[in-house]
Amino acid sequence: MALLPVALTVTSCKREERNFNTPPPNVSEAQTNPSFKNPLEENAYSLSEGKRLFSQYNCNGCHAQGGGGMGPALMDEKWIYGARPEQVFATIVEGRPNGMPSFRGRVQETQVWQLSAYVRSLSGHVPKDAASSRDDHMQGKPPESRTKEQPIKNTSPP
Amino acid sequence: MKILFIGPASVRRRRLGAFAAVMMAALTLTCSRTTNEHPSAGPLTAAAPILNKYTQDNEDGLWTMPAKNYASTRFSGLSEINSENVKNLSLAWSFSTGVTRGHEAAPLVVNDTMFVVTPYPNILYALDLTNAGKLKWKYEPQPAAFSQGVACCDVVNRGAAYANGKIFYNTLDNYTVAVDASSGKELWKTLLGDINKGQTMTMAPLVVKNKVVVGNSGGEMGVRGWIAALDESNGKIAWQAYNTGPDADCLIGPNFKPFYPQDQGHDLGVTSWPPDAWKIGGGTVWGWISYDPELNLIYYGTANPGPWNPGQRPGDNKWTCGIFARNADTGEAVWFYQLTPHDQHDYDGVNEQILLDMPLNGSTRKVLIHPDRNGYVYVIDRTTGQTLSANPFVHVTTSSGVDLQTGKLLVNAEKNTDQVGKVIRDICPASPGAKDWQPSAFSPRTGLVYLPHNNLCQDAESVETGYIAGTPYVGMNVKMYAGPGGHRGVFTAWDPIAGRAVWKINESFPVWSGALATAGDVVFYGTMDGYFKGVDARNGQQLWQFKVGSGIIGQPMTYRGPNGKQYVAILSGVGGWAGAIVAGQLDPHDPTGALGFVNAVSDLPNYSTTGGMVYVFALP
Numbered sequence: 001m002a003l004l005p006v007a008l009t010v011t012s013c014k015r016e017e018r019n020f021n022t023p024p025p026n027v028s029e030a031q032t033n034p035s036f037k038n039p040l041e042e043n044a045y046s047l048s049e050g051k052r053l054f055s056q057y058n059c060n061g062c063h064a065q066g067g068g069g070m071g072p073a074l075m076d077e078k079w080i081y082g083a084r085p086e087q088v089f090a091t092i093v094e095g096r097p098n099g100m101p102s103f104r105g106r107v108q109e110t111q112v113w114q115l116s117a118y119v120r121s122l123s124g125h126v127p128k129d130a131a132s133s134r135d136d137h138m139q140g141k142p143p144e145s146r147t148k149e150q151p152i153k154n155t156s157p158p
Numbered sequence: 159m160k161i162l163f164i165g166p167a168s169v170r171r172r173r174l175g176a177f178a179a180v181m182m183a184a185l186t187l188t189c190s191r192t193t194n195e196h197p198s199a200g201p202l203t204a205a206a207p208i209l210n211k212y213t214q215d216n217e218d219g220l221w222t223m224p225a226k227n228y229a230s231t232r233f234s235g236l237s238e239i240n241s242e243n244v245k246n247l248s249l250a251w252s253f254s255t256g257v258t259r260g261h262e263a264a265p266l267v268v269n270d271t272m273f274v275v276t277p278y279p280n281i282l283y284a285l286d287l288t289n290a291g292k293l294k295w296k297y298e299p300q301p302a303a304f305s306q307g308v309a310c311c312d313v314v315n316r317g318a319a320y321a322n323g324k325i326f327y328n329t330l331d332n333y334t335v336a337v338d339a340s341s342g343k344e345l346w347k348t349l350l351g352d353i354n355k356g357q358t359m360t361m362a363p364l365v366v367k368n369k370v371v372v373g374n375s376g377g378e379m380g381v382r383g384w385i386a387a388l389d390e391s392n393g394k395i396a397w398q399a400y401n402t403g404p405d406a407d408c409l410i411g412p413n414f415k416p417f418y419p420q421d422q423g424h425d426l427g428v429t430s431w432p433p434d435a436w437k438i439g440g441g442t443v444w445g446w447i448s449y450d451p452e453l454n455l456i457y458y459g460t461a462n463p464g465p466w467n468p469g470q471r472p473g474d475n476k477w478t479c480g481i482f483a484r485n486a487d488t489g490e491a492v493w494f495y496q497l498t499p500h501d502q503h504d505y506d507g508v509n510e511q512i513l514l515d516m517p518l519n520g521s522t523r524k525v526l527i528h529p530d531r532n533g534y535v536y537v538i539d540r541t542t543g544q545t546l547s548a549n550p551f552v553h554v555t556t557s558s559g560v561d562l563q564t565g566k567l568l569v570n571a572e573k574n575t576d577q578v579g580k581v582i583r584d585i586c587p588a589s590p591g592a593k594d595w596q597p598s599a600f601s602p603r604t605g606l607v608y609l610p611h612n613n614l615c616q617d618a619e620s621v622e623t624g625y626i627a628g629t630p631y632v633g634m635n636v637k638m639y640a641g642p643g644g645h646r647g648v649f650t651a652w653d654p655i656a657g658r659a660v661w662k663i664n665e666s667f668p669v670w671s672g673a674l675a676t677a678g679d680v681v682f683y684g685t686m687d688g689y690f691k692g693v694d695a696r697n698g699q700q701l702w703q704f705k706v707g708s709g710i711i712g713q714p715m716t717y718r719g720p721n722g723k724q725y726v727a728i729l730s731g732v733g734g735w736a737g738a739i740v741a742g743q744l745d746p747h748d749p750t751g752a753l754g755f756v757n758a759v760s761d762l763p764n765y766s767t768t769g770g771m772v773y774v775f776a777l778p
Contacts, residue, residue: 055621055623056624057626057629058623058624058626058629058630058631058632061378061623061629061630061631061632062307062629062630064744064748064750064751064752064753064756065748065750065751066745066748067744067745067746067747067748067749067750067751067752067756068742068743068744068745068748068751068752069738069742069744069751069752069753069756070307070308070309070310070311070378070630071307072742072743072744073742073743073744073745073748073751075745075747075748076745078743097303097304098303098304098306098307099303099304099305099306099307099308099309100307101304101307101628101629106626137579137619137621137635138581138617138618138619138635138637138750140635140637140748140749140750141747141748141749141750158258158741158742158743
């Protein structure tokens, strides 16, 4: 029993690492390698940053806390422009024709990968132990760490 | 559904006596520009003795603007369908618009044609009334797809206006278009805004003399609000007035005489803001415009200041959340009254102005009736801008009343949301207000205003937000819920003289449709769960209902068909801010979705699916 806290501390280390010098995933590699994974999705700090940036860049103004509004819901099973990390990355950078603005030149590449990771955490597609477990604002939906992984269904805009 | 009678029967009877006195210019303002175009139609059936004679005799049976007339009464003198026979009302024909977003527009009827404008992609349909609504032609402006992403509250359109053989309306991507009413050919289009800065256009124009008056939307995107008048013959801008910024931009000059001191001063559209905040401060014009031909003034309300987070914009934030009176020819401001200074809760002032000449304290006053989002029905002298009365029509916690001496809203500071990170609970009314855009109607026969409205409260928390062009500039987390009683909507008959409700019908969902009053003493409205209803104008008793395909957020209208019969029409097709959960397929598990509206209507998907359809009813 005494070993449990120790064990937890050890296994939690990687989750809590802040690797400021780690280069972001290579975009062209992400788009050509079918088994690509965004390493930031396993890092609590990156996911937490993604959550912060999601408000800071006004993503929440359209997508709320994942339920949607002016823009589509991000916490459900429906994906209009693809669910893979590099597809979410492309959606943010390029924008999409039915109203998603392009954030090219407005957001650093690392931050886009953090946002991509956070967006996928909204529907449970990142490890539970790395997903954000608290919300510093008025309680909306349950935190991402308690979000069940949703199936992925490709769909057209509403 | 439950009808509540308010007040003793004796009071109601006294009111009946007062009806005759009440009516008034509302209908004299009905422009007779359009002559009777159904000369074959026989005389109207006998009406009650108190019916305004002018109204009855001049009823043209048409519907050329969403509010029916310049006074915005949404009252028709047609009385073939009445409280006795409305129970027999049946479907005459229907027409699918092929669009699945929120349908907020009123159909128009001119001669033997009905005109219907849809939400994005803003298709204009012309339907043949001599042939069960057969499609004559359609006009497709093909607005930019990107405009959908900057429309705050679904991609709605509130309708078109007809004048001089042309249909005028606005597209979501900021064009005002003129279309030949007989051929469907585009005559001109004028670009008035930039979707990349978050601007859209959703309101219905008003045509005054030879000008098409329009305004912009985008108060949630940090746009700067304006109203503009275009030459109806070629679309050139005759004048444009901003609602924030220096006096010169706002067309405020020597003839500007606001009634109250707090609205008087130089460049208040600059000085009542932090430096430069007025440039992205909102005050848009997405609601209704009325016109008084005698005074030659137009009246319209200005929307919320941006961002919602009030801590980021200390000051009164002029000229947001108020009513402007402007010279219709020049746009010059004549008076302004700020309903909600330094707005805390997104209480836009865009709701309709019903222009009446009303007996008050022994004399007849030219007034406008304005049911505001902040919870009060205002009666304002429309020549001066003086507030004569302001009485609450819902449960209000954000203020305790309006001081009629100073004209000031008595704000309850406990409900202020200036402080970032502090959750304020029990804010009533919620952000969509006691009543949102959904326009009310006035019957000169009963003297009552029929208010379709909400019963919503909310919790809200201000958060910091930064301006990024073309993205939301809101800064508020919101969760709405039903107000006292648990019902989310109400249809209220309001006595504007006594300043009190006469009867109320509680509805489960917010009543997001407009109202229609008729000389047959039947009042029509629709519900978001898909019922189109006819109720007795005098007592609110439900006389008729019809279940349509999708929830109703449109504006009912009535007309005399080419065969002389009276018809009633409504667009169904749920959506809008209240119905975004269905139209936008939002996730009900996030209570803050659609700026917090999802929490209040998370059960709507169980009651309605999408689908735009015109329904037209007549007696068998």
